[in-house]
Amino acid sequence: MDSKPQIPLEVFRKMIETLPPEELAKLPPEKLPENIPVDLVEEAPIYSRSALESLILAANSYHLQKRLDLQERYGEEVLAALDRTKTLYNTATLRVFRNKLSDMQKIRARWHQSHDEKKRDLLIDSVRHMQGQVLDVRAENAGITQAIRLLQGTRPQQESDREIFANAIAELKKGSEFIERKLAEFFLLRLEVLNVEMQLRYREVLAFEEEAAILDQEIESLRQKLERSQTIWKRTFQRSKSNHEMEELQSLIASLVAEKQNKEAAVSENDLTLWLDTIVDASVHPFTRDRIDKVIGNARRALFYLLTKYCQLQEASAMQIARNPFLQVDAKAAIRYLLMSEQFILDYFAKRKSRNAAWISDAAQVKMEDLERLEQDILSELKKSSRFQRLK
Structure with missing residues (x-):
């Protein structure tokens, strides 16, 4: 954290191998x-070794005193912000994320080469299970942004x-x-892979519609x-027989x-x-939206x-319940799904805007108007699609 240029560790290793002890002893501890x-x-x-041990001891003492001085002048929070520069690229969170991303990129390359459905499905599954890591990495970067602003x-x-502060902020x-x-x-990568998943699900839904009809x-x-x-039961006295027939019909319908x-x-x-x-x-991130x-x-x-299909399935389920009340499902809850379809989108974006404020980093400024514009686009398309489906 010293303002003077420090000797990089690898350069120091070479100096240990090549310099005689008396030259090593002359190195200023603050530059190590x-x-x-x-x-x-x-x-x-x-x-x-003797000269090196003395030099390292002096360097450690120097850096410790610098830390104590900074802590006394600015407090623990500022010291912690400065310390973040030491582990920027090698935290456990980032290491796990980078390794998994690298693995998925390799699977994608093999999938593109072989067109193997098993590799495709493995990639889809891997991407779907990355949400936790994404949240962790975003939280870590939000912490870096807070350190910068502090x-x-x-x-x-x-x-x-x-100069110490300027160098730390730059790092x-x-x-x-x-x-x-x-x-x-x-x-x-996720957009490419989950677009494939959405297309597969889209085709599955289309294929099901004919059989569903x-x-x-x-x-x-x-x-x-x-x-x-x-x-007939109401008009006759064959109550037992009618009850039996109705039970059979109800069972068939339920089946x-x-x-x-x-x-x-x-x-x-x-x-x-x-x-x-x-x-x-992918739509709002500044490093992806143009690609x-x-x-x-x-x-x-x-x-x-x-x-739209999500809404239709909920609506169809509600209609089926209304026509066949003996099916043991909460009709009010099913009907509410359809009424809440637009609310689902509104709630998603409300949460997203709140999360976005917490995740913001100086390196990725996402404007709220970008989210709002995307929200309106999706709501508009959803309404158009719903109207079209109702007119069919």
Whole structure:
């Protein structure tokens, strides 16, 4: 943290190998790097070890005193902000994220080469399980941004401290941008991969619709037959026989409804939230938004369709319950799903704007108007799609 240029560790290693002991002893302790590894002494020539031990001891003493002086002048928070420069690229969080990103990029390369569906599915699954790591990395970068702003808002009490702060701020900004670029790599990869997943789900839903129409006809036919049986029961005294027939019809209807539900290409709220995150992150991040033209159109169209289908499936479920009240499902809850479809989008973006304020970094300024514009686009497309489906 000293304002004077320090000797890089690798350069210091070479100096240990080449300089005689008397020359090593002349090196100024303040120019040596902090946290010198102990193995340097063990690796040094025997004739230089004594001089090296004394030099490292003096360097450690110097850096410790500098830390104590800074702590006394500015407090623990500022000292912690300065210390962030030491681990910028090698925290456990970032290391795990980078390793997983590298693994997924390798799987993608093999998938592109082989067109193997197993590799594709493995990649989709891997990307879907990265949400926790993304949140951790964003939280870490938010901490770096807070450190930058703390140092920027701290007035140096000594001229030598001014350069220490300036160097630390520059390093922190560089590290923050590095993290944002790694996140951008992941956002592009995730958009590519989950666009494939959305297209697959889109085709599954389309394929199901024809089969669903046939099942709906069978269910409707049985429902009408059930209504006739109930009418006959009211007109006759064959109550036992009518009850038996009605129970059989109810069982058949329930069985067909279950069959239809089992075959549905389900679209869950978790799916929609993940797909929205994928599109929003890639659309608003400054390092990705100009690089997604080839993919984003298809991804958004698939998302709009699947959003509409989500509403339709909930509506169809509610209608089925209304016509067949003996099915043990909460009708009010099912109907509410449809009424809350637009609210789902509004709630998502409300949470997203709140999270965005917490995640913001100087390296990735995402404007609120970008989120609001994207929100309106999605709501508009959802409404258009819903109107179209109702008119069919």
